[in-house]
Amino acid sequence: MSAGRVARYALLIALALVLSYVELLVPLSVVVPGVKLGLPNLVIVFALYRLGARDAWIISLVRVVLVSVMFSNAFAMMYSICGTVLSLTLMSLLIKTGRFSTVGVSVAGGVAHNIGQILCAMLLLSTSRIAYYLPVLLVSGTLAGVLIGIASGLLVERVKTDPQR
Amino acid sequence: MKDWSKAVKRRKNDLILIFAALLLAAALWGALAVFRSEGAYALVTVNGEEYGRYALDKDTQQSIISGEHSNLLAISEGGARISEADCPDKLCVNQGEIRYSGQSIICLPHKVVVEIVGGERSNIDAVVR
Missing domain, CATH: 2.60.320.10 (N-utilization substance G protein NusG, insert domain)
Incomplete structure (x- = not known):
């Protein structure tokens, strides 16, 4: 791994961590558990477009582990990992089709993240009742996805990188 | 010109996707509301x-x-x-x-x-x- 690559991972992971922290300062999930803005997804969408799927996976998985260790617990980490895996898979697929802008990609990512977390919670707590949260989480995931999509669209357009370096 | 029409197409697909997600939420909410009853x-x-x-x-x-x-x-x-x-x-x-x-x-x-x-x-x- 080249020094440039290491530096780039470090920069983006640090950025994603800071955004995760900023998100904790905005307590949206007081209303309904799980509602959040998904600010770190800015970094992930940017990485998906500008660096490629592999780098995006590395950055977001490292972020999830670090955030869980610093701010929450092992249970929350499992939810986050489920959400992240589903969200990243869907986003990379949609980017590959080339038929969606960053807005569509990020909406799919937000919604998939919430669905992944709910599925994981259903399995871990062995109750299907949590499905009651899904409608609200789908709407909030969509709204957050639109906002993050617009913002990351601007980023992807303006910040150029060379993935070879 | 081609880029432009592609962008419009993408915008349209985005909107369809957003609409589908909201529709799914509404359908789920409706289904959950219909099947609810007071518990014991x-x-x-x-x-x-x-x-x-x-x-x-x-x-x-x-x-x-x-x-x-x-x-x-x-x-x-x-x-x-x-x-x-x-x-x-x-x-x-x-x-x-x-x-x-x-x-x-x-x-x-x-x-x-x-x-x-x-x-x-x-x-x-x-x-x-």
Whole structure:
């Protein structure tokens, strides 16, 4: 791994961590558990477009582990990992089709993240009742996805990188 | 010119995707609302194991102790809520009251689930009876 690559991972992971922290300062999930803005997804969408799927996976998985260790617990980490895996898979697929802008990609990512977390919670707590949260989480995931999509669209357009370096 | 039409196409696909997600949310919400009915018991599970069930027609307060954690379950006028908890986020307290079959309050840090069970299954069943 080249020094440039290491530096780039470090920069983006640090950025994603800071955004995760900023998100904790905005307590949206007081209303309904799980509602959040998904600010770190800015970094992930940017990485998906500008660096490629592999780098995006590395950055977001490292972020999830670090955030869980610093701010929450092992249970929350499992939810986050489920959400992240589903969200990243869907986003990379949609980017590959080339038929969606960053807005569509990020909406799919937000919604998939919430669905992944709910599925994981259903399995871990062995109750299907949590499905009651899904409608609200789908709407909030969509709204957050639109906002993050617009913002990351601007980023992807303006910040150029060379993935070879 | 080609880039431009591609961008328009993408915008259109984005909108379809957003609309589909919202439609799915509305459909789910509708389905959950149709099938709800008032419950008879609040079933409390801690760590996946049954802790107790409390009838909703009797006003009461119950402490749910699991290890060093505690949540206070309050039942009044056919509804159940967590009125006090020593968890860090207090999401369970903020969630308010539940009264319909299948609704639940979940305290993730304490792994406490309060679920409404029993009662009439649905309006259709009530007519048949």
